[in-house]
Amino acid sequence: MLLAPYDAIFFKEPFLTDRLRAMLDLPVYYLPQACNPRWHRPVTPAGTEPCLVIAGNMYPSRVRLLDRLIAKGIPLRLYGGGFPRWIGETASRAAHTGRIVTCEEKARVFRSAAGVLNT
Numbered sequence: 001m002l003l004a005p006y007d008a009i010f011f012k013e014p015f016l017t018d019r020l021r022a023m024l025d026l027p028v029y030y031l032p033q034a035c036n037p038r039w040h041r042p043v044t045p046a047g048t049e050p051c052l053v054i055a056g057n058m059y060p061s062r063v064r065l066l067d068r069l070i071a072k073g074i075p076l077r078l079y080g081g082g083f084p085r086w087i088g089e090t091a092s093r094a095a096h097t098g099r100i101v102t103c104e105e106k107a108r109v110f111r112s113a114a115g116v117l118n119t
Contacts, residue, residue, distance in 0.1 A: 002026065039103045044112045053113040055079040055101055058087065062119045066092035079109065 001009065002024065010031035011017045017030040054066065057080055066076060070091045078096040101109050110116045 036103075039107050041107060042111060043104055044108045046111050047114050049077070049112045050114050051075040051077045052115045052117050053077050053079065053109055054117050054119070055106065055109070056118075057081060058083045058092070058096070060087065063087055063090050063092055065119050066090075066095070070095065077109075077113070079106075 002020070007027060009020075009026060009028045011020075011028060012031060012033050014030045017028050020026050020028045052069070052074060054062070054076060055078075056062075058078070063083070066078070067090050069076060076092065076095040078092065079099055079101045080096075081100060082096060082098065083090070083093055
């Protein structure tokens with residue numbers, strides 16, 4: 001992607017956008033994720049679950065970070081499609097719920113957590 005002759009590349013992470021623009025002189029732009037008010041709203045009390053929530057794909061750098069957090073005693077609850085077989089056994093596998101959350105359920109899970117981590 002970084003070698004392709006795109007006119008524009010959009011990221012939802014402002015730090016990455018700034019870094020790629022400054023270091024590589026790429027046509028990168030910050031584009032925040034959209035908000036759907038039917039789903040992204042307070043549907044449960046905030047911070048009632050004593051854990052960090054992570055939702056999404058499990059890739060090597062994320063798994064390494066999650067395993068380090070678990071080793072330090074940080075309670076995690078993971079959502080998403082699961083772990084690829086090739087990642088092998090890790091401490092973070094046990095924290096995976098085996099569920100994908102979307103829409104209102106995702107709002108409920110995120111709001112009830114002590115924190116949400118996007119690595």
